[in-house]
């Protein structure tokens with residue numbers, strides 16, 4: 652009797668039981684394999700050297716707290732020096748209050764560098780500082796990014812009335828403004844991650860026993876959201892860049908982290924000065940602390956593609972394949988967008 656007829660001759664309840672048992676065995680063995688290759692065996696938590704790009708606020712700041720709390724060496728990057736100084740103080744407090752030992756000799760445990768991650772000179776300066784302090788790097792978190800909140804025609808200065816616009820065509824100034832806003836989005840969401848990768852990949856690969864890079868991308872990079880054309884397309888570009896880099900550099904564990912809306916001030920920095928459309932992101936969004944915890948866990952476990960929440964990410968992907976109209980309807984509702 653072949654496997655198919657053996658399975659078909661069984662009662663449905665015992666078949667479901669067998670399938671569930673197989674699933675449990677697969678999940679358990681994956682967990683065991685991960686434990687065997689546990690990164691902490693190669694890079695103990697209190698030895699880990701972590702650079703976080705975009706840590707003066709938001710998710711990056713919460714990630715810095717997590718690493719500091721378990722005794723890692725942490726370098727926080729952002730452009731606002733005053734905020735960075737506060738993050739360094741917070742991280743030092745976390746470091747000590749969690750009884751992870753005194754500030755270690757041989758290089759600063761926690762420090763900041765004020766820098767723009769799209770600026771080549773700034774990034775080379777960070778690398779030299781990190782090399783001088785720690786002689787290498789284990790974990791790079793690329794978290795900085797910018798938002799953009801308007802439908803593209805609004806960026807060009809057109810008001811929509813169903814099928815027609817006022818003015819009837821985009822003006823030269825309007826098209827130029829669209830180009831300028833696009834350049835800002837490309838700079839913050841694509842050029843920054845690109846410069847980060849080129850600057851740090853050789854250092855990570857050569858100086859760590861278990862090098863890792865985590866890119867904070869967005870669900871918008873995977874499931875198209877109306878009113879977010881520039882944000883979604885520039886985040887999708889950097890996601891694809893890092894997906895290709897993961898293949899080109901198998902010696903480095905890449906994690907692509909894909910959250911839905913997160914609480915915080917991200918939308919106030921919109922490069923198109925657009926208004927927030929979704930319902931109270933600070934009430935309904937993911938909590939920064941939970942996002943940070945999941946980011947650190949994903950790096951520890953060497954996970955490649957992480958959706959948060961899983962159901963929205965994976966469900967959205969499957970929905971796009973089989974029910975694209977439903978996914979588009981949900982996206983229109985979320986962003987309160989109507990094309991009529």
Ligand SMILES: NC(=O)c1ccc[n+]([C@@H]2O[C@H](COP(=O)([O-])OP(=O)(O)OC[C@H]3O[C@@H](n4cnc5c(N)ncnc54)[C@H](OP(=O)(O)O)[C@@H]3O)[C@@H](O)[C@H]2O)c1
Nearest residue numbers: 705707708709710729730731767768795796869912913917
């Ligand atoms: N918030 C959400 O709903 C959400 C959802 C999905 C994905 N994401 C992604 O999550 C990431 C972080 O979002 P967030 O909510 O934490 O935003 P946030 O609160 O605005 O924080 C952004 C951080 O990035 C830094 N930054 C921005 N541009 C920079 C530059 N050119 N050079 C250096 N640092 C820069 C900012 O610091 P300075 O201003 O001091 O430079 C700040 O520390 C972004 O990549 C975003 O696309 C956010």
